[in-house]
Amino acid sequence: DTxxxxxxxxxxxxMGNDKSIKCEQNLGHDTMxxxxxxxxxxxxIMFSYNNKELIINETVPNRxxxxxxxxxxxxxHINSLELGDSAVYFCASSQDPGVGNTEAFFGQGxxxxxx
Amino acid sequence: xxxxxxxxxxxxxxxxxxxxNCTYQTSGFNGLxxxxxxxxxxxxFLSYNVLDGLEEKGRFSSFLSRSKGYSYLLLKELxxxxxxxxxxxxxxxxxxxxxxxxxxxxxxxVKA
Numbered sequence: 419d420t421x422x423x424x425x426x427x428x429x430x431x432x433m434g435n436d437k438s439i440k441c442e443q444n445l446g447h448d449t450m451x452x453x454x455x456x457x458x459x460x461x462x463i464m465f466s467y468n469n470k471e472l473i474i475n476e477t478v479p480n481r482x483x484x485x486x487x488x489x490x491x492x493x494x495h496i497n498s499l500e501l502g503d504s505a506v507y508f509c510a511s512s513q514d515p516g517v518g519n520t521e522a523f524f525g526q527g528x529x530x531x532x533x
Numbered sequence: 534x535x536x537x538x539x540x541x542x543x544x545x546x547x548x549x550x551x552x553x554n555c556t557y558q559t560s561g562f563n564g565l566x567x568x569x570x571x572x573x574x575x576x577x578f579l580s581y582n583v584l585d586g587l588e589e590k591g592r593f594s595s596f597l598s599r600s601k602g603y604s605y606l607l608l609k610e611l612x613x614x615x616x617x618x619x620x621x622x623x624x625x626x627x628x629x630x631x632x633x634x635x636x637x638x639x640x641x642x643v644k645a
Binding site: 449453458459460461462463466468473474476508515516518519520521522523524525526527 | 563564566570574575576577578581583618620624628629630631632633634635637638
């Protein structure tokens, strides 16, 4: 059973389009995240959610809109895609990060290419 | 400011020991993680330190000195499958731990 699954794995689309990436975790975690990994492999946090509530929005353009319909899901919708949005997007989840070792479990990533 | 530094690349020989260093500056500290990431795959958890000292886990050990803002990951008895990127990450206490900052990663090449 996949712990954190995200779809699609690959996404190629034209500039200006709107696209969504879905993420689901079956670990019973309260906290979910979206990360962006650029061509230099730098992994940068975009959003953190806890119990469906947005906790961290790391100065991401408002073209990116996360939605958490329940604790097990955190989807990412991107409007008006730009060339610079091309990257690998990782969803992750963890237990409440307040205390202790709350390692993040990552999905397999979505490689987004904007042409 | 927030900053994590680690070497970009390292090369080591199969069977040897390699140490990957990480220095960090963050506004608040609530734990340091090491992740392994093979090319084209997701990061996977290796180790966690929150107190000073060494944590050992099989062939992997991680050390932390909070006063120096320094950590290292030690890999022993290197195997070819250890060729991967190793990401140092610090959890920021000022955001209640909801923000983890990653370094750019160290690409390790293990040669025969």
